[in-house]
Amino acid sequence: MRAELGRRPPAGDVALAVVVGVLLTVGALSAPDTQPLDYLAIVVASLTLVAWRRAPVSILVVTTACMLLYATRTNPGPPAAFPVLVAIYATTRAGHRIPMVVAGVAFLGGTLAASLAEATEQSVQDLVDRTVLLLGWFLAAAVAGMVSKHRLAYLHQAEQRALEAERTREEAALRRAGEERLRIARELHDSLTHSISVIKVQAGVAVHLARRRGQEVPGALLVIEEASGEAMRELRATLEVLRDSADEPPGSGLDRLDELVDRARATGLPATVTISGDQQALPAAVDRAAYRIVQEALNNVTRHAGRASASVHIGYGPGELIVQVDDDGDACPSGSPPVPGIGLTGMRERVAALGGRLHAAPRPGGGFTIRAELPARDLS
Structure with missing residues (x-):
């Protein structure tokens, strides 16, 4: 509630003080016995109303003393109560009931006593009527202040309930996301982990038996053994991410680029690596994305390019990392756009999430090129 009051502009309060001051001054000018001290009391009581929201009790004390x-x-009659009525409203609105009662009793009692001292028998009834009228005004100001206080309290509670509901929705969404990650992790563990483990174990047994018999181990078998081990490592890293989303493990990055290219060569794909520029530390997300782009590009060459060779280029520039993979295999004509598959779509999503650019298209001289431009700055 205080924050809501603090945001209100003071123009309305200044206007209120000016209007009250003008009304009291006009009434004082029409009275022949008004003295400079009276005008000073009017000015002080009116000007203090500018701060009725910030210091209601102090304003009540000042206006009551000046107007009394x-x-x-x-x-001057009932108009003298105008500043006090505003102060009573403000004090009640702020929840200070005792100062409001004391000020009301002091003002009504003081003005009644002063009027009785000079009243005649004919004017007593008028004096009583005027006092009852002022009492009604004071009660109305107090009731209005209480209504405003309860309204502001209701608005504050409604705002707090809305914030609590929003926080509850966010917590429920996070909880559901966490439950879904755990479900996916269990499914991956129960299915893929077992299958990959069987492949790795069987490949290892086959390699062991071949060596034990003095036979030459087929290169494809060695590739299967190594690739299954790498798949197990990356699957475990993925399961760790799913089970604990707060800290993502480093996973694979460009520091494992040589191993990745060696596995591609072991499948029969001639591949070269060129690195240009001054190597620099990369953000973890950019490092992983670069590795995945090269991995997917080499896999695409192996599956779709036929008998081809591939060249991998990693370029470090100022604030930018260039990842480019070219092959000279079979590709669509240069005028035909590639049909995006899951791998190419995944590349685009990775690059877009980092704020980079991806170009994937057939090369004019045959083959295919994939070029990713990634920001090399810290993305946090």
Whole structure:
């Protein structure tokens, strides 16, 4: 509630003070016995109303004292209560009931006593009527302040409930996401882990038996053994990510680029690696994305390019990393756009998530090229 009050512009408060001051000054000018001290009391009481939201109790004390002085000296009638009514409203709105009651009793009692001292028998009834009228005004100001106080409290509670509901929805969404990650992790562990383990074990047994018999181990078998081991390592890293999303493990990066290219060569794909520029530390997300792009590109060459060779180029530039993989295999004509598959779509998603650019298209002289431009700055 305080924050809501602090955001209100003071123009309305200034206007209120000016209007009250003008009304009281006009009434004082029409009274022949008004003195400079009375005008000073009017000015002070009116000007203090500018701060009625920030210091209601202090404003109540000042306005009550000034208007009581003015009312007992000149007997201006009900208009003298205007600043006090505003202060009573503000004090009640802020929740200070005792100061409001004390100020109301002091003002009404003081003005009534001063008027009775000069009243005649004919004017007593008018005096009583005027006092009852002022009492009604004071009660109305207090009730209005209480209504405003409860309204602001209701708005504050509604805002807090909305914030709590939003936080609850976010927590529920995070909880559901965590449960889904755990479900996926269990499914991967129960299915892929077992299958890959069987492949790795069987390949290892076959290699062992071949060596034990003095036979030459087929290169494809060695590739299967190594690739299954790498798949197990990366699957474990993926399961760790799914089970704990707060800290993603490093996974594979360009530091394992040589191993990746060696596995591609072991499958019969001639591949070369060229690195240009000054090598620099890369953000973990960029490092992993670069590795995955090269991995997917080499896999595509092996599966779709026929008898081809591939060249991998890693270029370090100022604030940018260039990853380019070219092959000279079979490809669509240069005028035909490639049909995006899962691998190419995954590349685009990775690059787009990092704010980079991806170019994938047939080469004019035959073959295919994939070029990714990744930001090499810290993305956090």
